[in-house]
Amino acid sequence: MRTPENGAPGTKALPFGLSTIRPLATITNSVRRTLKEVTREIPTCRPPDPNTRKPKYQPPPGACDAHCHIFGPGDKYPYAPNRSYTPPDAPLERFKELQSILGLERAVLVNASCHGSDNTVIVDAIAQSGGRYRGVANSDDSFTEKDFERLHEAGFRGVRFNFVKHLGGMPDMGEFHRTIEKIKPLGWHVDLHFDASDIVEHARLLDSLPVPFLIDHMGRVPTKNGLEQEPFKRLLDLLRNNERCWVKISGAERISSEGPPFTDAVPFAQALIEAAPDRILWGTDWPHPNITRYMPNDGDLVDLIPLMMPDPAMQKRILVDNPHRLYGFTG
Structure with a gap:
């Protein structure tokens, strides 16, 4: 039996019946890990191209940018302390x-995700848009049905979950399914x-979802792997066979080689x-957070x-009719 008196391998007995301690080197390594977590450096994203080129193409009246972000300003809309x-x-x-x-x-x-579950920056933007903007929320397990109802009244029509590994990876799936049940009565989709x-x-999760789901950025399939790569073939099958599946043809700069x-x-x-x-x-995915290679000009x-x-x-269908059907713009 290991006791403070007879000791365990790699430990040192303490007087007065105190429990054993680890070697100093082990303590030092533990402290280093803790300090690294506490003082971790949060990476800063590159800014978007400030010289937006006017495109040659003229979108049809009512055209919608169905995936974009508003960030800050940080002194008015603070970024989440635990952001990635x-x-x-x-x-x-x-x-x-x-x-x-x-x-x-x-x-x-x-x-x-950099704003955490505080959706105020989007609430305020929608309120100033005259019905021309809609929102997709971030949430957490503390959100109630009433919270989602209030966001619905403010112009939100979906909630987003991130699975991307370099941004934190798979969410808590218990929370995910509870959120789906909360938004289902509102007719929302999950992004x-x-x-x-x-x-x-x-694949099984997607087949079982009881609400419309929207996959961002063409599924982030690398173009260098070709049209026959397995993830892209699966994505096409989903679109053909599951009427709840929607896809955004955004993120060309993310998948391009x-x-x-x-x-x-x-x-x-x-x-x-x-x-x-x-x-x-x-x-567009403006302002293109976490782009590491090719920062696009949005005119391109x-x-x-x-x-x-x-x-x-087809341009009118995808830029005007489809977003209007999913989001119900009033302006």
């Missing part, structure tokens, strides 16, 4: 300028930020559109639209 990154301030005023340059009238503002591998890994103007992403968008044209949305992203969908009727 610090974005550049990208306030509403700058976003309005961007929309004017790009010729876009409506927007879906996705509250990103899923997936890595390509998650499309395969969570060639860089600007990101035309290697066009065949992927075209395949997704062909699979389910009534359940496709388009977005808008000029991909007629390459992805040359038919003007």
Whole structure:
């Protein structure tokens, strides 16, 4: 029997019946780990291209950027202490300028994880939009049905969950399913930020979801792996066979291996559109948080639209009709 008197291997007995302690080296390593966690450096994102080019393509009236963000300013809308990154301030005023340059009238503002579960920055932006903006919320397990009802009245129509590994990975699945049950009566969708591998890994989850689900950024499938890569084939199958599945043809800069103007992403968008044209949305993803390689000019992203969908009727369907059907804009 190991006791403070006879000791255990690697420990040292203390007087007066006190319990054993670990060797000094072990304590030092533990302290180092704790200090590293406490003082961890939060990475700062690159800012978006400040010189937005006016695109050659003119979007149709009522066109919607269905995936974009408002960040800060941090002194008014503080960033969450436990965030995985610090974005550049990208306030509403700058976003309005961007929309004017790009010729876009409506927007879906996705509250990103850097603001935690505080959705105030999006609530305030929607309130100033005259019905032209809708929101997608971040939440946690403390949110009640009443909380979601209040967000619905404020213009929110979905809740987002992040599965991307470099941003924290898989969420608490108990919380995930409880949230789904809370939003179901409101007719909301769940926005899923997936890595390509998650499309395969969570196939059963996707098949079982009782609400519409929306997969961001074409599933983040790398273009270098081709149209026949397994995650993309699964994504196409989902669109064809599950009427609750929607996909955003955003994030061309995230999946591209060639860089600007990101035309290697066009065949992927075209395949997704062909699979389910009534359940496709388009977005810029401005201000492009966590971009490590190719920071896009948003004018280039808008000029991909007629390459992805040359038919003007299809452009109207994806830029105007589909987002209106999912989000119910009033302005």
